[in-house]
Amino acid sequence: MKKALLNFFERIEPDKAKSPLLHTAYDAFFTFAFTPDTVTAKGVHIRDGMDLKRTMVTVVVALQLLYVFGTYNIGNQHFHALGMYTGTFEAIHLKIFYGLVKILPIFVVTHVVGLGVEFYYAAKKGHAVEEGFLVSGALIPLIMPPDIPLWILSVAIIFAVVIGKEAFGGTGMNILNIALLARVFVFFAYPTYISGDEVWIAGIEKVGAGAYAGQEYGGIYGILDSIFGSFGWATFGEGKQAVVDGFTGATPLGLAAKGGWAAVTEHYTVSDMWWGHIPGSIGETSKPLILLGALMLVFTKVADWRIMVSAIVGFVACGLMINGIAPDTFGPETDGIFKFMAVPWYYHFYMGSFFFAMAFMATDPVTGASTATGKWIYGFFIGFIGLIIRILNPAYPEGWMLAILFMNVFAPLIDHYVFEANVNRRAKRQAALAKARGEQ
Amino acid sequence: MKSILNKAVLTLGTLFMAFELSAQNEGASGSTIFIYTLVGIAVILFFGMLINVADNLIGIEAKQNNINVEDGGLALIPGFKHLFGGKVADYTADSPVTILRRGHDILLEGEATGAVKEASGVTRFAVQPPSFRGLQPIPKMTVEVGASVKAGDQIFFDKQMPDVAFVAPVSGEVIELNRGAKRAIAEIVILADKKQEYRSFSQPDIKTADRETIVNFMKESGAWSLLRQRPYNTIPNPEVTPRDIFVSTFDSAPLAPDSAVVVAGQEAAFQAGIDVLARLTDGQVHLGLDGRGDTAPPAVFTQAANASKRYFKGKHPVGNVGVQIHHTAPIGGSDTVWALGVQEVITLGKLFQEGHFDASRVVALTGSELEAPHYVRTYAGANVGELLKGSLKEENVRVISGDVLSGEQKAMNNYLNFYDDQITVIKEGDYFEMFGWLLPLSPRPTISNTFPNFLFPKVKFEGDTNTHGEKRAFVVTNDYEQVMPMDVYPQQIMKSILINDIERMEGLGILELVEEDVALCEFVCVSKQPLQQILREGLETMREQG
Numbered sequence: 009m010k011k012a013l014l015n016f017f018e019r020i021e022p023d024k025a026k027s028p029l030l031h032t033a034y035d036a037f038f039t040f041a042f043t044p045d046t047v048t049a050k051g052v053h054i055r056d057g058m059d060l061k062r063t064m065v066t067v068v069v070a071l072q073l074l075y076v077f078g079t080y081n082i083g084n085q086h087f088h089a090l091g092m093y094t095g096t097f098e099a100i101h102l103k104i105f106y107g108l109v110k111i112l113p114i115f116v117v118t119h120v121v122g123l124g125v126e127f128y129y130a131a132k133k134g135h136a137v138e139e140g141f142l143v144s145g146a147l148i149p150l151i152m153p154p155d156i157p158l159w160i161l162s163v164a165i166i167f168a169v170v171i172g173k174e175a176f177g178g179t180g181m182n183i184l185n186i187a188l189l190a191r192v193f194v195f196f197a198y199p200t201y202i203s204g205d206e207v208w209i210a211g212i213e214k215v216g217a218g219a220y221a222g223q224e225y226g227g228i229y230g231i232l233d234s235i236f237g238s239f240g241w242a243t244f245g246e247g248k249q250a251v252v253d254g255f256t257g258a259t260p261l262g263l264a265a266k267g268g269w270a271a272v273t274e275h276y277t278v279s280d281m282w283w284g285h286i287p288g289s290i291g292e293t294s295k296p297l298i299l300l301g302a303l304m305l306v307f308t309k310v311a312d313w314r315i316m317v318s319a320i321v322g323f324v325a326c327g328l329m330i331n332g333i334a335p336d337t338f339g340p341e342t343d344g345i346f347k348f349m350a351v352p353w354y355y356h357f358y359m360g361s362f363f364f365a366m367a368f369m370a371t372d373p374v375t376g377a378s379t380a381t382g383k384w385i386y387g388f389f390i391g392f393i394g395l396i397i398r399i400l401n402p403a404y405p406e407g408w409m410l411a412i413l414f415m416n417v418f419a420p421l422i423d424h425y426v427f428e429a430n431v432n433r434r435a436k437r438q439a440a441l442a443k444a445r446g447e448q
Numbered sequence: 449m450k451s452i453l454n455k456a457v458l459t460l461g462t463l464f465m466a467f468e469l470s471a472q473n474e475g476a477s478g479s480t481i482f483i484y485t486l487v488g489i490a491v492i493l494f495f496g497m498l499i500n501v502a503d504n505l506i507g508i509e510a511k512q513n514n515i516n517v518e519d520g521g522l523a524l525i526p527g528f529k530h531l532f533g534g535k536v537a538d539y540t541a542d543s544p545v546t547i548l549r550r551g552h553d554i555l556l557e558g559e560a561t562g563a564v565k566e567a568s569g570v571t572r573f574a575v576q577p578p579s580f581r582g583l584q585p586i587p588k589m590t591v592e593v594g595a596s597v598k599a600g601d602q603i604f605f606d607k608q609m610p611d612v613a614f615v616a617p618v619s620g621e622v623i624e625l626n627r628g629a630k631r632a633i634a635e636i637v638i639l640a641d642k643k644q645e646y647r648s649f650s651q652p653d654i655k656t657a658d659r660e661t662i663v664n665f666m667k668e669s670g671a672w673s674l675l676r677q678r679p680y681n682t683i684p685n686p687e688v689t690p691r692d693i694f695v696s697t698f699d700s701a702p703l704a705p706d707s708a709v710v711v712a713g714q715e716a717a718f719q720a721g722i723d724v725l726a727r728l729t730d731g732q733v734h735l736g737l738d739g740r741g742d743t744a745p746p747a748v749f750t751q752a753a754n755a756s757k758r759y760f761k762g763k764h765p766v767g768n769v770g771v772q773i774h775h776t777a778p779i780g781g782s783d784t785v786w787a788l789g790v791q792e793v794i795t796l797g798k799l800f801q802e803g804h805f806d807a808s809r810v811v812a813l814t815g816s817e818l819e820a821p822h823y824v825r826t827y828a829g830a831n832v833g834e835l836l837k838g839s840l841k842e843e844n845v846r847v848i849s850g851d852v853l854s855g856e857q858k859a860m861n862n863y864l865n866f867y868d869d870q871i872t873v874i875k876e877g878d879y880f881e882m883f884g885w886l887l888p889l890s891p892r893p894t895i896s897n898t899f900p901n902f903l904f905p906k907v908k909f910e911g912d913t914n915t916h917g918e919k920r921a922f923v924v925t926n927d928y929e930q931v932m933p934m935d936v937y938p939q940q941i942m943k944s945i946l947i948n949d950i951e952r953m954e955g956l957g958i959l960e961l962v963e964e965d966v967a968l969c970e971f972v973c974v975s976k977q978p979l980q981q982i983l984r985e986g987l988e989t990m991r992e993q994g
Contacts, residue, residue: 010880010882013882014880039918041882041883042880042881042882042883042884043880043881043883043884043885043914043916043917044880044915044918045877045878045879045880045914046878046914046915046918047846047876047877047878047913047914047915048877048913048914048915049978050978050980050981051854051963051967051970051978051979051980051981052852052853052854052967052970052971052980053846053848053852053853053855053857053872053874053913054554054556054702054852054853054874054893054911054912054913054971055913055914055915055916055917055971055973055976056892056893056894056895056896056916056971056972056973056974057888057892057893057894057896057899057916058894058895058896058898058899058916058917058927058972058974059885059916059917059918059920059974059976060917060918060920060923060924060974060975061885061886061917062885062886062896062898062917063898063923063924063974065885065886066898136918138920138921139920140923177921178921179920179921179923180920180921180922180923180975181921307897308896308897308898309896309897309926309927309930310898310924312925312926373923373924373925373926374923376925378925378939378940379925379937380926380929423940426937427937427940427952427956430935430936430937430955430956430957431952431955431956433935434778434780434935434955434956434957435780435955437778437780438778438780438781438783441777441778441780441783442781445691
């Protein structure tokens with residue numbers, strides 16, 4: 009089979025001179041199917057089995073459980089808001105297929121647009137397609153709200169890949185995290201699609217002042233319904249149901265920003281928040297699965313544990329600090345922000361996307377600090393600044409995206425001083441040795 | 449180490465006290481279980497601290513009574529070092545020990561075993577000027593094709609150092625002069641006599657002669673070519689007195705020859721060589737000893753006179769002299785030190801004992817593609833094809849003079865490099881592998897835990913020359929650090945070389961490195977960058993700048 013496939017690839021190889029773009033695409037798929045037969049030239053004769061493709065794919069594999077859960081949770085949140093199928097496994101086929109209908113277009117568009125840009129630049133610059141977008145492409149759908157319009161997604165990805173990466177020279181050269189750059193682009197250019205209380209649950213539409221209803225099912229849902237109906241399973245039906253009483257659509261953080269921990273626990277239990285049965289970006293909600301992925305990255309040494317640990321330390325330090333300056337008692341007039349400040353630091357772990365950001369965004373080796381010492385500092389400030397932004401920022405109660413992008417910019421500076429320290433250490437050591445010799 | 453642990457315990461303790469206080473602030477609203485957990489941890493830490501303090505007090509008391517506490521016999525709880533710092537063998541008691549945690553041993557099949565055999569059928573030997581770094585590409589020949597030479601007769605000299613002779617390793621007839629790129633002389637081939645004849649020198653006495661006499665004798669007799677200078681790994685400038693001289697008595701590279709086999713029977717010559725070296729420097733001769741095994745290295749190393757000794761324990765590149773220099777007395781600024789291998793020291797010693805330039809070498813023929821890997825005794829610069837005659841398993845192989853990390857690829861009609869005492873033969877990896885990056889079906893050496901290798905730490909690999917991926921920009925940041933046991937930032941040095949920032953290169957310690965020191969980084973490099981080549985370019989730039 010291997011031989012037949014090799015022959016097939018040989019037969020379809022396009023002419024490089026005639027069509028560089030086609031050849032680049034061909035080369036990308038060929039090296040995807042086969043590790044090339046190149047042998048070591050000068051230098052070492054034997055090479056480690058690890059290459060960049062495998063490194064990147066390890067991250068993608070670590071994200072797979074989040075995709076599964078995210079798909080389920082899109083549907084779960086949708087039906088929860090309508091007060092239907094509130095059990096975890098009740099009508100699970102509806103929830104999963106509802107999620108798939110939402111997530112598949114996002115995933116496909118992300119990859120078609122992102123890889124399209126990559127292939128174009130690879131052909132233009134005449135190098136092989138690099139693997140960087142494998143990880144960005146897997147991360148971007150997970151950090152978007154489920155109802156993100158696909159054209160906004162496309163524009164954001166083109167911006168992130170072209171301005172964020174290709175303008176700097178391609179994979180390994182970018183200063184800012186590509187996935188976060190795509191998200192921050194949406195955040196500032198189209199804020200209503202990615203912030204507020206109305207975007208985190210899929211398929212809930214505003215039908216009047218303060219009144220919401222579920223979307224109308226039809227099209228693809230109708231086809232699915234006819235299949236499910238033939239099995240005698242629950243079906244989507246017509247749609248347009250009103251939401252349950254007391255529906256807000258807000259994430260725990262959105263609630264906490266207004267009313268502190270008490271407001272959060274009115275709507276969500278701690279266990280829901282921990283296991284991820286809450287509205288939010290697609291992949292950020294399930295803490296155990298994120299930690300599982302993080303453990304995998306740490307064990308395979310693909311991501312650096314130092315950044316994760318120091319981000320947690322920074323998070324805790326900042327949480328303690330903010331708890332310390334928060335007022336003890338609240339009157340009826342107290343602003344939400346003071347109640348938010350008083351939320352004990354350890355409850356902050358349950359809300360928002362800290363773990364996701366820490367495990368998959370902060371540990372990006374290209375944009376993070378590159379030295380061990382630098383990683384401690386870099387991670388600490390991500391945790392510290394991120395929590396400050398989350399709590400004290402009046403507009404938007406989450407801060408990891410901004411904190412990581414901010415520290416991305418500072419990472420080279422941190423590294424610079426670590427290298428300077430190394431240079432100085434060497435100079436000092438030399439001076440000491442010279443002095444010792446002089447005295448002998 | 450212990451004091452760091454104490455500090456950590458103290459800091460943690462204080463931090464948890466702070467947690468507790470903050471927990472009290474918010475009264476009954478918080479989760480009580482969480483607070484109890486914190487209190488529990490604080491209590492445990494408190495007792496931990498108590499025990500630790502008590503432990504230290506006992507340690508101080510023991511020190512005052514001259515009781516040895518290092519082996520942990522007195523401790524209530526084991527210290528950090530005892531828990532995590534691998535055990536040091538007893539034989540290291542009389543010399544300092546350096547334990548290196550970072551590094552990686554690439555376990556390959558085909559280790560040389562058994563007694564040293566005399567190499568039969570090796571008739572051609574070559575002096576290869578490119579083996580000696582720092583010479584001009586076209587050296588001045590002093591013999592012509594057809595001339596007959598004795599071992600120790602001058603073959604050529606370099607125009608910058610006209611009084612340093614490069615000599616024939618064997619006696620015989622000069623039969624070829626092969627040129628490489630730009631007409632640089634690549635090989636001067638000698639057809640060896642059946643019975644070796646040596647040019648006899650009247651050697652100065654090691655103990656009484658003055659340094660200048662010894663140096664002049666070494667320049668004239670070819671012994672100068674045995675020395676290599678750090679930084680740059682070049683033939684040293686005779687006018688410069690080295691700060692120190694370093695000899696690594698073991699090689700940790702994959703399949704490297706065992707120096708106990710090499711030195712057997714040559715003990716007196718080795719000691720004589722050390723004695724000579726001790727006369728050449730104002731500093732010391734440092735011997736790096738092998739502290740990895742359960743049994744002590746040969747007595748000739750551990751009991752060597754006129755040298756300061758230090759044990760090294762760890763994984764490759766622990767045997768590299770550059771790493772040992774870094775952990776003994778690092779170089780920098782205008783320092784120069786010299787480095788020699790064990791076999792060069794023996795040749796040097798013999799020259800001063802007998803007055804002969806005896807370039808005989810024990811060479812390990814290793815690698816998975818050899819029928820029976822073994823040791824042979826031959827001379828420096830032996831013909832590779834003649835050494836390997838009839839012992840290859842198959843045709844599509846890579847023959848390397850040296851080890852798989854920093855050796856040089858050779859064709860069958862090429863010659864062993866002057867300083868190499870090993871030939872490695874491995875498979876060529878010119879095959880396509882289906883989804884090789886995802887689901888590798890054949891085992892391969894790696895440091896990555898994405899392969900199941902960590903489950904089988906003792907498995908040996910065949911290894912081949914496939915690159916297992918394509919070259920990319922530097923992306924990953926924690927791979928070199930895992931295998932680089934020196935206080936340098938390899939990736940940053942490489943980047944500063946690529947942008948030609950000389951000041952930065954020097955500041956970051958390029959002068960402490962030669963190719964073999966970054967070879968392991970190049971092996972693990974996920975982006976498949978040619979680090980050794982980049983480093984050499986940087987070193988050449990530095991050398992040109994003076």
